[in-house]
Amino acid sequence: MSSTCNCVAGAARAIKSTTAFRPPVQTSARRTFASASSRFSVPSRELAGFKSQCAWKAENNASAEARRANIAQGQLRMFSSSSPRHKLKTIEQVRARNKSGPFNLTAAILFVATAGGLYTYFTYEKERMARQRIANQTKGVGKPKVGGPFDLVDHNGKPFTHEDMQGRYSLVYFGFSHCPDICPDELDKMALMYDKVKEQCGVELLPLMITCDPARDTPEVLKEYLAEFHPAILGLTGTYDNIKQTCKEYRVYFSTPSTVKPGQDYLVDHSIYFYLMDPEGDFVEAIGRNFTADQAARIIADHIKDWEKPLKKDRWA
Structure with missing residues (x-):
């Protein structure tokens, strides 16, 4: 037990003596290292300016991205008045949008009305041309076939x-x-x-x-x-x-x-x-x-x- 304590005490004295011994350092060497470290250090003012410049560039980039997004959204609105796909939140909305498609009740009514109008017009023109053909065929050349002076x-x-x-x-x-x-x-x-x-x-x-x-x-x-x-x-x-x-x-x-x-x-x-x-x-x-x-x-x-x-x-x- 005593031998163990002696060993610990001797180790502590050795460490203490080593810490207490400090070799002399040349002043010139200290200045050399100081000057070397000063060359690689950045002043606080320059560092603050650099940070502000980076922040300004980041803000400009963010503004440019926002402008591009707004332009893209404006172009989308110019060519389409329907709501974008990402705004359809539920499955029912998606189904309702896809169910109608390009044809709806208004388009069907316009199509039927147009077809009926064209049919009526061409039917009338066909009958009119037939009547005109009959009238022209019955007319004589020089003297009428039917009818005359009396x-x-x-x-x-x-x-x-x-x-x-x-x-x-x-x-x-x-x-x-x-x-x-x-x-x-x-x-x-x-x-x-x-x-x-x-x-x-x-x-x-x-x-x-x-x-x-x-x-x-x-x-x-x-x-x-x-x-x-x-x-x-x-x-x-x-x-x-x-x-x-x-x-x-x-x-x-x-x-x-x-x-x-x-x-x-x-x-x-x-x-x-x-x-x-x-x-x-x-x-x-x-x-x-x-x-x-x-x-x-x-x-x-x-x-x-x-x-x-x-x-x-x-x-x-």
């Missing part, structure tokens, strides 16, 4: 020629007052056609009935007979030769005898058509018994609407 008398006793038909459309029918059934039916249809066309186009149609029986259909007889159907229907009559020439111009067949004694009974046969003539006296279309009043009125009204030249309405006012 000189007759109306049911008021006034002269009436083909020139009096100028200025508006005319609907010409050939019949006679003693017709048992066909002529009354067709004149009823003519009255309905006239009223329907008048509702759509105004007073643009002149309804005429030219008799095929001039021996019995005098102006007074025609005026009383046609008053039962419509006051606008104008009856025309004349001599046998004038009626025959008029029927020839319109390509109408009739079998009235040329010489008839007073009170003698005879049969009259004739073609059953309505002849539509345009404001220039040219034949447009023949309307047969297979057309109803509504169908015939629609055909006439369409032709009147297709007419592009001015009409002489003042002479029929």
Whole structure:
């Protein structure tokens, strides 16, 4: 035990003696190391300036990054008004956005409306071109195929020629007052056609009935007979030769005898058509018994609407 304590005490004295001994240091050497250390040291002012310069550059870099981000966001807003994808927080929002896609109810309505408008336009143009083709085909070169000059008398006793038909459309029918059934039916249809066309186009149609029986259909007889159907229907009559020439111009067949004694009974046969003539006296279309009043009125009204030249309405006012 005592030997161990002696050893510890001797070690402590050795350490103490070593610490107490300090060899002399040259002053020049101390200055040399001091000067060397001073060369590598940075003054506090320069260090503070360096730190502030670094902070300024960092702030500038941050500002530049912020400006670039703002520009990018502005460009995104210029080309798109929808919300960005990163703002869609929930699955329901994403599904709702993707579910609609480029097609929605408004787009569907616009598409259907546009398609319907185009279909209606092209259908109307197709029908108009067909009517124009029919009207052009029926016109003769130099001399009309149907229709021409005539000189007759109306049911008021006034002269009436083909020139009096100028200025508006005319609907010409050939019949006679003693017709048992066909002529009354067709004149009823003519009255309905006239009223329907008048509702759509105004007073643009002149309804005429030219008799095929001039021996019995005098102006007074025609005026009383046609008053039962419509006051606008104008009856025309004349001599046998004038009626025959008029029927020839319109390509109408009739079998009235040329010489008839007073009170003698005879049969009259004739073609059953309505002849539509345009404001220039040219034949447009023949309307047969297979057309109803509504169908015939629609055909006439369409032709009147297709007419592009001015009409002489003042002479029929």
